[in-house]
Amino acid sequence: MQTETPSLSAPWPVKPNELPKEIFHREDIFQLELERIFRGPVWHMVGHVAELPKPGDFKTTIVGDVRLLMMHGKDGRVRVFHNSCPHRGTQLETAARGCRGEIECPYHRWVFNMEGALVSASGRDRFPATFRNEDYGLRQLKTEQRHGLIFSTFSDLAPPLDEFLGPAGDVLRQALGGDERVTLLGYQKVVYHGNWKECSDNEGYHAPLLHRAFRLLKWQGGKGTQAVSPYGHKTISAELAEAPKGKFLNDPSLIELRDPSRVPRSFVAQLFPLNLFVRHLDVINMRVAFPLSPHATEVHYAYFSRQEDDSEMCAHRRRQAANLLGPSGFISLEDGAVFDRLHEGSYTPGTVAFQKGVTDDGGIESVQLQNDEASNLFKWQVYQSMMGFTHD
Numbered sequence: 001m002q003t004e005t006p007s008l009s010a011p012w013p014v015k016p017n018e019l020p021k022e023i024f025h026r027e028d029i030f031q032l033e034l035e036r037i038f039r040g041p042v043w044h045m046v047g048h049v050a051e052l053p054k055p056g057d058f059k060t061t062i063v064g065d066v067r068l069l070m071m072h073g074k075d076g077r078v079r080v081f082h083n084s085c086p087h088r089g090t091q092l093e094t095a096a097r098g099c100r101g102e103i104e105c106p107y108h109r110w111v112f113n114m115e116g117a118l119v120s121a122s123g124r125d126r127f128p129a130t131f132r133n134e135d136y137g138l139r140q141l142k143t144e145q146r147h148g149l150i151f152s153t154f155s156d157l158a159p160p161l162d163e164f165l166g167p168a169g170d171v172l173r174q175a176l177g178g179d180e181r182v183t184l185l186g187y188q189k190v191v192y193h194g195n196w197k198e199c200s201d202n203e204g205y206h207a208p209l210l211h212r213a214f215r216l217l218k219w220q221g222g223k224g225t226q227a228v229s230p231y232g233h234k235t236i237s238a239e240l241a242e243a244p245k246g247k248f249l250n251d252p253s254l255i256e257l258r259d260p261s262r263v264p265r266s267f268v269a270q271l272f273p274l275n276l277f278v279r280h281l282d283v284i285n286m287r288v289a290f291p292l293s294p295h296a297t298e299v300h301y302a303y304f305s306r307q308e309d310d311s312e313m314c315a316h317r318r319r320q321a322a323n324l325l326g327p328s329g330f331i332s333l334e335d336g337a338v339f340d341r342l343h344e345g346s347y348t349p350g351t352v353a354f355q356k357g358v359t360d361d362g363g364i365e366s367v368q369l370q371n372d373e374a375s376n377l378f379k380w381q382v383y384q385s386m387m388g389f390t391h392d
């Protein structure tokens with residue numbers, strides 16, 4: 001049965017560039033987002049095969065409010081299962097990552113192989129005669145890989161993955177370095193006090209204004225462009241300006257690009273609803289995020305190196321990743337503070353409005369520049385339509 005769309009205190013949209021603030025904190029809206037968006041007809045980037053490179057390797061994750069267990073099977077395939085025993089529902093794995101020859105549920109010791117099939121169940125001589133192992137394998141999500149990135153969906157109505165990704169698929173390939181031959185360097189994990197839509201609404205307008213490091217390094221350049229897709233994704237290609245040598249940093253190697261032939265120097269693929277992939281200088285960064293409630297969003301930053309990198313290059317990438325782009329890095333530290341303020345501010349009545357890159361009638365300029373904010377409005381149109389807020 002379809003849940004009804006909750007009514008808002010005023011019709012929405014009034015103007016295409018306006019958003020009602022109540023959608024950022026209402027519990028009933030959050031529950032509907034889990035149903036219609038996160039468990040709806042979209043693909044989620046749940047990881048990269050470099051996080052679980054050999055048979056038996058697993059990783060646990062969450063999409064929306066559903067706990068998942070990804071496992072690399074003996075046949076080389078990575079499958080994504082519900083992290084829940086098909087017997088009575090016990091969570092199967094609690095570790096973030098690990099390696100196991102099989103999965104054993106602790107409650108009644110049912111055992112599953114790396115491909116998710118039930119291989120033994122204790123005391124089955126007292127089970128009904130009709131019990132068949134094949135009816136009790138781990139429940140799997142539809143899953144596909146592109147450039148080693150693993151995408152899953154809960155819905156049979158999701159479009160084909162390549163259609164869903166559109167041109168963002170090629171940006172992801174470029175961001176990874178051309179193919180899937182990357183190695184996991186490590187993670188940073190953070191919980192932001194903010195609604196998931198506040199966290200994913202970060203745009204180019206604020207970058208040189210909020211982030212002091214962008215200004216100090218005169219980095220914004222501003223020559224980049226943004227592209228949007230009908231499924232709500234956004235990609236940004238940005239040319240960073242050359243930072244003044246030795247002026248602000250005692251160790252300028254922190255902002256060095258060791259592959260200076262690479263153009264653009266910075267690009268971002270922001271995938272609807274809540275995935276992000278960033279290539280900034282030598283940082284290769286996948287972000288997988290979980291809406292914990294209407295008020296909190298957990299983000300896992302995974303950093304990668306290329307397989308051909310020597311140890312010095314790996315050290316350079318690791319240091320640049322954590323210091324520049326991580327949750328406490330010096331070009332993103334301030335975002336967390338703003339998410340908190342956006343959320344607190346959302347309890348005041350009324351609407352907010354996008355302006356930079358917006359036309360007089362509230363629409364969107366046809367070309368979106370690097371430091372515009374209006375390209376996010378395409379994502380908001382997808383959101384409105386999936387949530388059922390669109391009206392004539």
Ligand code: FES
Nearest residue numbers: 085087088105108
């Ligand atoms: S709940 Fe897993 S074996 Fe019973």
Ligand SMILES: [Fe+2]
Nearest residue numbers: 202207332335
């Ligand atoms: Fe930011």
